[in-house]
Amino acid sequence: MPQRRNAIKELRKNRTRHMQNLDIKSDLKKTLKQFSVAAESKKSEATELLKNVYRKLDKAAKRNVIHKKTAARRKAKFAKLAAAAK
Secondary structure (H helix, E strand, C coil): CCCCHHHHHHHHHHHHHHHHHHHHHHHHHHHHHHHHHHHHCCCCCHHHHHHHHHHHHHHHHHCCCCCHHHHHHHHHHHHHHHHHHC
């Protein structure tokens, strides 16, 4: 455990940020899973879910949970999956 008052505050901030990042990551994973299932079963809702996937990836990149180029790479990958599902 940290001893100094500033280190204690930093620890508290780090825990809060960690929990916020976990929320964003878990929400992103759920959305990606929903899209993957819809795309594999060739459902028409895959294109609607693709917008949601884009939104979640952009938000995660904006908050530095994932790198912006990782988000761009995944968006391209899921766009190809959506095109194949049509």
